Amino acid sequence: ETGVTQSPTHLIKTRGQQVTLRCSSQSGHNTVSWYQQALGQGPQFIFQYYREEENGRGNFPPRFSGLQFPNYSSELNVNALELDDSALYLCASSSLFKGQQTKKNIQYFGAGTRLSVL
Amino acid sequence: GQSLEQPSEVTAVEGAIVQINCTYQTSGFYGLSWYQQHDGGAPTFLSYNALDGLEETGRFSSFLSRSDSYGYLLLQELQMKDSASYFCAVGYNFNKFYFGSGTKLNVKP
Numbered sequence: 001e002t003g004v005t006q007s008p009t010h011l012i013k014t015r016g017q018q019v020t021l022r023c024s025s026q027s028g029h030n031t032v033s034w035y036q037q038a039l040g041q042g043p044q045f046i047f048q049y050y051r052e053e054e055n056g057r058g059n060f061p062p063r064f065s066g067l068q069f070p071n072y073s074s075e076l077n078v079n080a081l082e083l084d085d086s087a088l089y090l091c092a093s094s095s096l097f098k099g100q101q102t103k104k105n106i107q108y109f110g111a112g113t114r115l116s117v118l
Numbered sequence: 119g120q121s122l123e124q125p126s127e128v129t130a131v132e133g134a135i136v137q138i139n140c141t142y143q144t145s146g147f148y149g150l151s152w153y154q155q156h157d158g159g160a161p162t163f164l165s166y167n168a169l170d171g172l173e174e175t176g177r178f179s180s181f182l183s184r185s186d187s188y189g190y191l192l193l194q195e196l197q198m199k200d201s202a203s204y205f206c207a208v209g210y211n212f213n214k215f216y217f218g219s220g221t222k223l224n225v226k227p
Binding site for chain 2: 004033040043044056108111
């Protein structure tokens with residue numbers, strides 16, 4: 001049990017729709033990262049939020065956007081859904097401080113949201 | 119970009135030792151991590167190497183050689199519950215991770 005919760009657990013949408021996924025980070029963690037995991041593949045880094053600001057982005061188009069709130073929970077928004085967006089979406093939280101080199105980086109993952117786009 | 123390669127599937131028997139390799143084509147990362155993921159579950163942290171050499175954590179050990187762009191996860195005294203997918207990942211500043219495609223480990227009685 002990592003203390004990271006995601007909602008909903010499952011979601012079915014149709015192509016062209018918009019979706020919002022939610023993540024509550026572990027208590028005391030200030031950083032949330034989002035990943036997309038296609039079936040049989042490793043998680044792919046979408047972006048990271050640190051203290052309510054985007055702090056790095058992977059190779060995903062702008063229709064993937066996010067927010068982090070003052071309590072460090074986070075949302076992932078995907079607009080204009082495509083069939084290829086069907087995947088497990090994972091969030092992971094950690095506790096980091098800028099200016100401090102990370103010696104041992106452990107991310108705590110939620111169980112994910114399974115998104116199906118029809 | 120980052121490229122991490124792992125065998126897609128490995129099978130071993132209960133009680134045995136298995137090694138899962140990870141070769142990579144990237145640089146400038148802080149460390150190599152290993153995560154375990156059971157079907158339908160969340161990835162969970164297993165081990166981390168910031169420096170070259172062996173790190174041991176109970177039945178799991180991990181190794182890194184930056185000069186060879188290579189690492190591995192060693193699982194000893196395999197148990198049925200170790201059947202899962204295992205991912206290597208490189209970590210950059212502020213925990214930006216890039217994962218390999220994963221190795222499915224099947225443990226047989």
